[in-house]
Amino acid sequence: MSEIKQDxxxxxxxxxxxxxxxxxxxxxxNLKSNKPRPPKPQYAVTIAVSSRALFNMVAERKIFQExxxxxxxxxxxxxxxxPLKEGVAFPFVKALMNVNARLRKLYxxxxxxxxxxxxxxxxxxxxxxxxxxxxxxDLSIERFCMTGGQSPIGYLKAYMTNLYLxxxxxxxxxxxxxxIAAATMFTQSTDTELSSTQLRVAFDGDAVLFSDESEVxxxxxxxDSFFEHEKQFENKPLAQGxxxxxxxALGKLQRKFYAKxxxxxxPIRTYLVTARSAASSGARVLKxxxxxxxxxxxxxFLAGAPKGPLxxxxxxxxxxxxxxxxxxxxxxxxxxxxxxxYGIGQKYHKGKLIEQPPKKE
Amino acid sequence: MVSTVQNTDVRQKDADAVVVAVTSxxxxxxxADEGDAFRVGLAFPLLQALQRVNERLLEQNxxxxxxxxxxxxxxxxxxxxxxxxxxxxxxxxxxxVGRFCFSSEDNFLESLLENNVQLFxxxxxxxxxQASQRGVLSALLDQRAASSPSEQLRVLFCGDTxxxxxxxxxxxxxxHDAQSFPAQLGKMRQRFGMLDSPLVIILMVSxxxxxxxxxxxxxxxxxxxxxxxxxxxxxxPQSPILSLLHxxxxxxxxxxxxxx
Numbered sequence: 001m002s003e004i005k006q007d008x009x010x011x012x013x014x015x016x017x018x019x020x021x022x023x024x025x026x027x028x029x030n031l032k033s034n035k036p037r038p039p040k041p042q043y044a045v046t047i048a049v050s051s052r053a054l055f056n057m058v059a060e061r062k063i064f065q066e067x068x069x070x071x072x073x074x075x076x077x078x079x080x081x082x083p084l085k086e087g088v089a090f091p092f093v094k095a096l097m098n099v100n101a102r103l104r105k106l107y108x109x110x111x112x113x114x115x116x117x118x119x120x121x122x123x124x125x126x127x128x129x130x131x132x133x134x135x136x137x138d139l140s141i142e143r144f145c146m147t148g149g150q151s152p153i154g155y156l157k158a159y160m161t162n163l164y165l166x167x168x169x170x171x172x173x174x175x176x177x178x179x180i181a182a183a184t185m186f187t188q189s190t191d192t193e194l195s196s197t198q199l200r201v202a203f204d205g206d207a208v209l210f211s212d213e214s215e216v217x218x219x220x221x222x223x224d225s226f227f228e229h230e231k232q233f234e235n236k237p238l239a240q241g242x243x244x245x246x247x248x249a250l251g252k253l254q255r256k257f258y259a260k261x262x263x264x265x266x267p268i269r270t271y272l273v274t275a276r277s278a279a280s281s282g283a284r285v286l287k288x289x290x291x292x293x294x295x296x297x298x299x300x301f302l303a304g305a306p307k308g309p310l311x312x313x314x315x316x317x318x319x320x321x322x323x324x325x326x327x328x329x330x331x332x333x334x335x336x337x338x339x340x341x342y343g344i345g346q347k348y349h350k351g352k353l354i355e356q357p358p359k360k361e
Numbered sequence: 362m363v364s365t366v367q368n369t370d371v372r373q374k375d376a377d378a379v380v381v382a383v384t385s386x387x388x389x390x391x392x393a394d395e396g397d398a399f400r401v402g403l404a405f406p407l408l409q410a411l412q413r414v415n416e417r418l419l420e421q422n423x424x425x426x427x428x429x430x431x432x433x434x435x436x437x438x439x440x441x442x443x444x445x446x447x448x449x450x451x452x453x454x455x456x457x458v459g460r461f462c463f464s465s466e467d468n469f470l471e472s473l474l475e476n477n478v479q480l481f482x483x484x485x486x487x488x489x490x491q492a493s494q495r496g497v498l499s500a501l502l503d504q505r506a507a508s509s510p511s512e513q514l515r516v517l518f519c520g521d522t523x524x525x526x527x528x529x530x531x532x533x534x535x536x537h538d539a540q541s542f543p544a545q546l547g548k549m550r551q552r553f554g555m556l557d558s559p560l561v562i563i564l565m566v567s568x569x570x571x572x573x574x575x576x577x578x579x580x581x582x583x584x585x586x587x588x589x590x591x592x593x594x595x596x597x598p599q600s601p602i603l604s605l606l607h608x609x610x611x612x613x614x615x616x617x618x619x620x621x
Contacts, residue, residue, distance in 0.1 A: 024596025
């Protein structure tokens with residue numbers, strides 16, 4: 001995913017773009033408000049969030065499904081001044097804003113910040129209510145993509161997205177297929193109090209940070225083969241998975257705090273929550289991370305035990321996993337979970353092969 | 362001497378129609394010559410899209426008078442003298458051009474004003490600049506128009522200009538002029554539903570952020586223009602997004618130039 005930004009950096013010499021950026025920067029700085037200026041996308045970690053992930057639009061969605069598009073848009077317009085309620089990605093977005101505030105204090109001239117984009121296929125008429133709601137909560141969102149019914153997937157690259165969060169699994173799957181880190185967000189069943197000073201991100205290992213190559217072995221040849229294989233190839237790094245670049249981006253921002261002696265008070269903390277066991281298959285994972293030059297703050301090896309109770313203690317703002325089984329377990333115990341529809345785990349449920357209906361076009 | 366000729370192949374439009382003038386160098390490829398008829402130029406998909414909007418409007422209401430009235434205008438003495446070839450080529454390609462204005466570089470502006478042109482489209486920056494200075498809303502057509510769809514007219518409003526128009530520019534009057542092109546466009550858009558409209562209105566805010574986007578949406582709404590798609594960039598690079606949007610033309614005060 002860092003390839004997108006590298007390409008952009010290569011065309012950085014583009015004069016028209018630089019002119020535009022300078023003009024936008026000046027315009028923003030001339031505003032009378034104290035609003036923080038959005039960062040230069042080529043250097044930022046861009047998180048694209050859908051409207052239904054950012055806000056709770058369950059009631060509105062029902063109107064759309066039952067009464068159709070026209071009624072839905074009219075309803076949104078009628079209630080334009082009523083702010084929408086917070087959605088499942090809301091705590092994550094607030095936590096990102098907090099990290100930005102800390103980064104700006106330490107590095108006032110840096111563009112290496114989180115950049116949040118609202119990425120929705122809603123009509124621009126609904127956009128007014130979305131913007132009003134963003135104003136109400138004073139969220140740092142200055143970039144929007146409202147495609148008026150078309151798929152927003154094509155625009156993810158155009159906005160240099162590093163991570164896409166949506167409640168629509170079809171869109172998320174398409175994004176992953178396009179090589180963009182993405183996950184489908186699920187609302188937790190109970191509320192958990194989350195840290196307001198530290199962004200906590202938890203990742204599953206296989207098929208999230210790493211490829212699904214080892215999971216394939218488990219599914220096709222069983223656990224014993226898996227253990228043998230992992231031991232044998234302990235020193236061979238696993239291939240990367242869809243969320244590896246996002247972890248990398250987080251690590252880059254973390255190091256900015258370490259450089260200013262703020263390691264103990266770092267507002268970003270990362271966790272690996274894996275079903276692997278430390279004794280047998282865990283080493284390969286740690287060695288892979290090391291070979292990539294990546295750090296993870298806490299690596300938790302569950303050796304097959306359920307992830308829910310452990311996540312309850314960690315209280316991440318988001319937990320990424322490729323298997324719905326783990327997502328469901330986490331949700332039930334109050335963790336905000338995000339499903340990464342990648343790899344062989346999509347064809348199985350609780351160890352059994354799912355009958356796949358023929359793919360719709 | 363300007364001569365205005367009606368195209369008898371095409372049903373003439375009422376006074377309510379929205380008059381759009383397109384230059385012959387945009388409609389026909391200035392370089393080529395297909396024997397008797399000129400080859401179509403980069404405005405061809407645009408013309409097809411304008412025609413498509415008219416067709417759909419008439420489908421809904423056969424006595425609809427708010428239609429696009431297309432004028433093909435020449436802006437050089439060279440083209441002015443190729444009138445028969447131009448008319449022949451127009452018929453050959455079945456273009457729904459209502460009138461021809463055979464003017465030269467010296468008098469095309471008068472033609473625009475006399476014919477109450479509400480939107481002038483040209484591939485020549487000099488021409489759009491002159492027309493804009495005379496108060497005629499203009500937009501520059503470029504290669505991008507050639508790859509825009511022929512089944513849907515996509516009109517892009519430059520949001521930064523909507524919020525802060527140049528004092529003397531055509532965009533500054535849109536809020537007070539119910540007959541302005543944007544207002545008429547908005548009325549046409551309302552004839553169709555949210556989905557499957559042959560006319561789509563797009564807003565792009567290049568420099569401003571959330572507040573500019575919100576203001577632009579409200580300003581346009583107050584002119585009766587309902588925006589379908591909105592892209593707010595706050596300084597992010599425009600060209601990747603423009604290359605996905607496929608607008609036929611861009612309305613702003615900078616004589617409607619699309620970013621290079």
